[in-house]
Amino acid sequence: KAGVTQTPRYLIKTRGQQVTLSCSPISGHRSVSWYQQTPGQGLQFLFEYFSETQRNKGNFPGRFSGRQFSNSRSEMNVSTLELGDSALYLCASSKDRVNTEAFFGQGTRLTVV
């Protein structure tokens, strides 16, 4: 059974640009959550999608957005990139919405220069 797939694995962008990251959840899983991991702030929740609807949102500016498609694949977008957006972006896949195991992908390492 394939795990959570995130693409690309590494990305270098310039300040002011925008970026789109992709996540394919485990087959049969309908919930996709996104997290940002930095050395200073640790793992922080960005948002959760279930059945193509955003169900929960973390405390991040509006430059961070996402969406989920009918096949449960999800994308997140960051516009007007800042140096502080450099981080490991992780996607977690769950079968349902409540109290279910969450499995992470390998992440996308974003570097903003």
Added chain:
Amino acid sequence: GESVGLHLPTLSVQEGDNSIINCAYSNSASDYFIWYKQESGKGPQFIIDIRSNMDKRQGQRVTVLLNKTVKHLSLQIAATQPGDSAVYFCAGTFTGGGNKLTFGTGTQLKVEL
């Protein structure tokens, strides 16, 4: 609000010894906890979970204990091996938060030969 923390940033153990990693949480309306292992350059790997109606759960070489009275949980690793060296995170979901995971700061486990 909810918060999850870990007690020690670093834990060093001898190969073959048992390891105990601790975690505390602040919100009594917690539903579900997961322990993750993260190796350098990889995404968090699911180890074991426990629901709030349980006190203990065992897996292969791992045991999680949940003490709701003092809002504390621990991960015990039996016969620690070099491959167990990683950062360990506890994470919890809270009532009304869906799949949003709140993470602790992580404990770096170092296994000495």
